[in-house]
Amino acid sequence: xxxxxxxxxxxxxxxxxxxxxxxxxxxxxxxxxxxxxxxxxxxxxxxxxxxxxxxxxxxxxxxxxxxxxxxxxxxxxxxxxxxxxxxxxxxxxxxxxxxxxxxxxxxxxxxxxxxxxxxxxxxxxxxxxxxxxxxxxxxxxxxxxxxxxxxxxxxxxxxxxxxxxxxxxxxxxxxxxxxxxxxxxxxxxxxxxxxxxxxxxxxxxxxxxxxxxxxxxxxxxxxxxxxxxxxx
Numbered sequence: 001x002x003x004x005x006x007x008x009x010x011x012x013x014x015x016x017x018x019x020x021x022x023x024x025x026x027x028x029x030x031x032x033x034x035x036x037x038x039x040x041x042x043x044x045x046x047x048x049x050x051x052x053x054x055x056x057x058x059x060x061x062x063x064x065x066x067x068x069x070x071x072x073x074x075x076x077x078x079x080x081x082x083x084x085x086x087x088x089x090x091x092x093x094x095x096x097x098x099x100x101x102x103x104x105x106x107x108x109x110x111x112x113x114x115x116x117x118x119x120x121x122x123x124x125x126x127x128x129x130x131x132x133x134x135x136x137x138x139x140x141x142x143x144x145x146x147x148x149x150x151x152x153x154x155x156x157x158x159x160x161x162x163x164x165x166x167x168x169x170x171x172x173x174x175x176x177x178x179x180x181x182x183x184x185x186x187x188x189x190x191x192x193x194x195x196x197x198x199x200x201x202x203x204x205x206x207x208x209x210x211x212x213x214x215x216x217x218x219x220x221x222x223x224x225x226x227x228x229x230x231x232x
């Protein structure tokens with residue numbers, strides 16, 4: 001299972017590198033006015049982001065119990081960093097190439113049309129293409145953000161549940177200690193009760209002895225008085 005987690009993190013890292021490379025080429029195409037390269041790389045970016053989103057879905061589908069078995073991977077923190085990366089992709093997409101005017105004699109037009117109207121049509125087409133692809137990329141980013149929200153909520157819920165489990169474990173351990181203390185107290189109470197019972201028996205015996213002695217004295221006195229009267 002550790003190999004699966006490592007593979008997911010590796011796939012995310014490789015996919016991120018591809019996206020960063022494509023973003024760099026988009027900036028280059030935009031700067032050089034290369035419409036063909038720009039269109040190609042924007043399509044590649046869309047596909048790469050779909051793949052990246054798919055890997056993130058795999059990453060968020062891993063059980064928290066499995067993740068906890070491999071704390072050295074720092075899995076959740078790394079996945080969170082990749083989610084953070086996705087939120088910045090859209091802002092890093094270079095704008096479409098700017099078309100050069102036919103009136104510029106020093107440079108050849110990047111779009112080879114002799115007619116200014118056709119040049120404008122091509123410019124509009126590039127702009128529409130950029131808008132369409134940007135919209136699709138925006139939708140992918142939105143899906144990733146939704147996935148990130150679900151991942152964050154799940155992670156938070158898991159942490160809360162883990163805290164509750166820890167509290168239960170602490171309560172169980174505390175209960176064991178309290179039960180042990182209770183047993184000790186009961187044992188001490190029983191010892192005190194036995195000692196008290198012995199003392200009570202001793203007191204009763206002494207009291208009984210005193211009663212017997214007093215009874216004997218009273219009886220003896222009565223006998224002596226009766227004998228004295230009889231002699232008289």
